[in-house]
Amino acid sequence: MSTSPTQSPTATSHAPVLTRESLNGGNVDIVDNNVDVVNAMYAELLDAEEIAANALRSYYVDFYLTQSLGGGFAQYVFTVPEREEIDEYVREGLAGMGAAAHLDLFNRSVAAYDSLSEEEAEAYLDGDAELGGEDGGAAAVPEAVQLLEQLDDEFEPLLETEDIVALNAAWLRGQPDLLVLDEDELDRHIHERVSRIPNLSERQAAATEEELSSAPEFELIIRELCEVAGHSLLKITMGDPNHDHNGERVLAWHFTTDQGEFLMLEDDEEAYMIHPETREIVAAVEFEDESDDGLASGA
Secondary structure, eight states: OOOSOOSOOOOOOOOOEEEHHHHTSOHHHHHHHHHHHHHHHHHTTOOGGGSOHHHHHHHHHHHHHHHHHHHHHHHHHHHOSSHHHHHHHHHHHHHHTTOHHHHHHHHHHHHHHHTSOHHHHHHHHHTOSOEEOTTSSEEOOOHHHHHHHHHHHHHHHHHHHSOHHHHHHHHHHTOTTOEEEOHHHHHHHHHHHHHTOTTHHHHHHHHHHHHHHTOOHHHHHHHHHHHHHTOOEEEEEEEEEEEEETTEEEEEEEEEETTEEEEEEEOSSEEEEEOTTTOOEEEEEEEOOTTSOSEEEEO
């Protein structure tokens, strides 16, 4: 099933893509395969306009289904980043695959949620049973919130008569421009699409900057050590809180570069990149004062 969406959808004319293996499976296999393909395209920095519109419609319908089953319409609203645009994809997807009853329920839920006041919306998203009154006591749940809860109660029973997964899979199978590929062909297809991105280097730089902005401190330290040592970081494999270093138990981070496996150890003042067998210090970075920004590097 799809997780939180990563891009805002726009119109596109590219063909949907599925693997031969998924088409030999069941409905869930087909829908999940489309989700995997779209996620792979997003991961390779293709934008929504460079992905098939109906593949995205299927993707976001499955996202809506997953969130609604997990926590009702509130979870969908809470998780979706650009609701106005993605709502439209859900509408178009439900309409395209013939899920008329679910489309009606979705539209009623959207209208009910958009009618809430800020306080009511907060109560609904938080799952609060009551709202605070002006005197500090409990006030009755507003009718608008009750309506949304009633709409949530309609969702799962409706799946028994209108199975979104089955409709979604049938719709994907029936796409007139569907491209069916083996796994290795799929990889080549995505890479070929990526090769045509005119501003690929700019997208990669922006993606790297975004990734680093949310990276944990130990990863930033390891990356700095690799830069000082002239290595390319490949993978951080594990953190070992019981590593034996000169007879003491310390936290050691194991990581792999293009030149082998190494450890990162740190004390109050410095962090070290150490060869695990020779114990040679390959690189070191000094922690700067809290008033400074970043690390001071040194070989």
